[in-house]
Amino acid sequence: MRRRSQSAATEPSHIRENSRHSRKPYSPICVNPCPSVVNLPPRPRPATNLFLGFELWPRLNYNHGVPDEFASPIDASTRLCAVYGFPIRHSASPAMQNAGLAALGLNWRYLACEVAPETLRSAIEGAKNMRFVGLNLTVPHKLLAVDFVDAFDDSVKTWGAVNTVRIEGRDKNGTWLPIWQFTETQPDKIRTQGFNTDAEAVTRSLREDLGVELAGSRVLLLGAGGAGRVAALKLAAENVAELFLVNRTHSKASAVAAEIRRRHLNVKVQVGYPRGEVDVCINATSLGLSPDDPLPVDAKQFSLRQAHAVYDMIYRPAETQFLQTAKAGGSKIANGLSMLLYQGAKALEIWTGQSAPIAVMREALTKNVYGPNVSK
Ligand code: ATR
16 A cells, blocks of 8 residues: 655545544554464364355355354454444455465454444444454445544545554554554553555556556546545546546535546546546446446446446446446456455555465455355
8 A cells, every 4th residue: 555645735625624633643563473373273174165156145144154264263362353334244355354364373353244324433433442453444434434533544644535444552652553462561542543455456456357557548437435536536646537427426526526636637537427438437336236226327328338448346246237238248347356355455464564365365255256166
């Protein structure tokens, strides 16, 4: 994740206005050997594979199995992290993150919690009070959470949304450290620090999965919520030539467009559908998570045939109706699987201070979304 110093003038306006937050700079964490590391003996594989294919997903409930490699004993030293979302039961983050945590040899667990927007503040405070290691935030919390964390990393000042939270304690020297580093001593204060790991993830994924050359390109972006806003600002920072923003709530798209005009004079940004072709059309709305959802694009105003490449941040279902329509029309398509992977890997690094085991996490994610026999 890019960490660069930001002047107040380059911060998104909704963050500048939020004066109650600490502007204390991020203190680099010192990476001590993790006290909650345990060397677990290899476990025998059970007779049945407990991964479930994506076809079964609509029937999933809270009682489905835990893949065996995560099933090391939970004990009184186990540290917790979680993703909060609403809905959340589609999330592949627990499979991916628990595989990553196991590969790092950490006695940590990653949960998925269904948190309604009206309880987000108290749920974040709850995680803080229970000394969770950290949180991820997904639909619809990424913008809301900006108001509910105690401090921001530069990435939040730059992109204006929070998808990762690290819970930190202050030591006797006044240094903020990840909370898991306090084993022998107690912190004199605990805080939440917000980060954004989506921005780098979305552009890396567009390049790797679709081969899109962003500089000089024409892009249609659907959605101006937390994920859409970050994608729009990051695309502008990558010097796309023209950016078209469409959102159900017009005012949100207009606010993002105004932000881009202020910060990136070289980018032509407008609210509404483009005429002619675009290099890539991106869905950053939540439409498609549910099978009954309409397409996120108005077919009367824009045909997906006008897009050379089409990207959906949704990864479950692996092919939304939006992607199926685009594929049928001849566009190159990709879902949000690698965006999820890269944002999650960065979050894991922020929490642990260690390099994320990307290959392990990718494999767990792919199995979780496509089923055990598919290699992508
Ligand atoms: P996230 O933080 O994950 O981006 P979000 O901020 O709630 O979640 O954003 C969800 C996006 O999906 C928004 O662009 C939202 O449009 P609004 O800004 O108008 O709310 C869009 N979205 C959600 N439900 C929608 C629906 N039924 N029709 C059209 N757009 C929808």
